[in-house]
Amino acid sequence: MSPAPELAAHEAVTPVTHRPRKTRTWSTYPTWFFVPTIMLYVVFFALPTFSSFYFSLTRWSLFSSTFIGFGNYAQFFHNPQLYTAFTHTLIYAVITSGAKVVLGFLIALLLTSPIIGRGYLRAVVFFPVLLSTIGVGILFKSLLDPFHGIVNFLLGSVGLPQPGWFTDPNLALYSIAGVDIWKGVGIATLIFMAGIVAIPGEYFEAARIDGATSRQMLRHITVPLARGATVTVIILSLIGGLRSFDIIWATTGGGPGFTSDVLASVIYKQYQAGFYGLSTAGNVVLFLLVTAIMVPLSYVLNRNQVDL
Structure with a gap:
């Protein structure tokens, strides 16, 4: 039997009750995991950075400091x-970062393709990254020695010129840049490989079905969708090039003369001479220079990125 009309009407207009929503309570428990990281950041980065700004305005030693205002900056810019060091810094940064981007991308394309010995080649490319920078500088200083180095010995044995890689004023900076590229291209390759592997395979399959060639897929799929990796490599390598010091100091010490001096080596020479406040001011100038170049560049490069 069907229910009475009055009962059916009553059920039709009876509102449906819902369970009350549970209020989500905020807990401070996960926040405590950030405390060690924040403390390390403050102690090893924030405090030294702000201290550098202060000590750049002083004439200081390990036991005393005298406030002199912007005297260190005036002396530094004189x-x-x-x-010359500023010009060398820009040349060195552009050469090393540009080469790492181009070579890293080409090697990553090779090492993400189905070739024999791919795993071994990946290890070989990345191996120089694991080496000490100072050790690499000393090694190449020996290999490229103009009189006793094995490279010039091999060149001379086949009748080729034997240049003074680190002793010729016209070659020293570019020779150091070549060593830097050899050591750092592995990181660029690794980043590009991650970006290329992350591209969905469906894009390439659809392009093959449409009759696209390998060059067309490279131009219209791989390059645009690997833009994030490209931006990362450009930023990291350019920052490293602007701040480079250790490999330059290990190979030439800024010489011959001042032909391979960069800002970091000039600053270190001032520190060696005992001008601690002056060298601190130079570090602040280098920090501001890197910031002034990288912040707008990062903004421009990160615009209109392609999201997968």
Whole structure:
């Protein structure tokens, strides 16, 4: 039997009750995991950074400091080698970062393709990254020695010129850049490989079905969708090039003369001479220079990125 009309009407207008929503309570428990990281950041980065800004305005030693205002900056910018070092820094950064981007991308394309010995080649490419920078500098200083180095010995044995890689004023900076590229291209390759592997395979399959060639897929799929990796490599390698010091100091010490001096080596020479406040001011200038270049560049490069 069907229910009475009055009962059916009553059920039709009876509102449906819902369970009350549970209120989500905020807990401080996960926040405590950030405390060690924040403490390390403050102690090893924030405090030294702000201290550098203060000590750059002083004439200081390990036991005393005297506030002198912007005297260190005035003296730093009157350094006769500053313009040359600044030019060398920009040249060195552009050469090393540009080469790492191009070579890293090409090697990553090779090492993500189905070739024999791919795993071994990946290890070989990345191996120089694991080596000490100072050790690499000493090694290449020996290999490229103009009189006793094995490289010039091999060149001379086949009748080729034997250049002074680190002793020729016209070659020293570019020779150091070549060593830097050899050591750092592995990181660039690794980042590009991660970006290429992350591209969905369906894009390439659809392109093959449409009759696209390998060059067309590279231009219209791989390059645009690996833009994030490209931006990362450009930023990291350019920052490293602008701040480079250790490999330059290990190979030439800024020489011959001042032909391979960069800003970091000029700053270190001032520190060696005992001008601690002056060298601190130079570090602040280098920090501001890197920031002034990288912040707008990062903004421009990160615009209109392709999201997968």
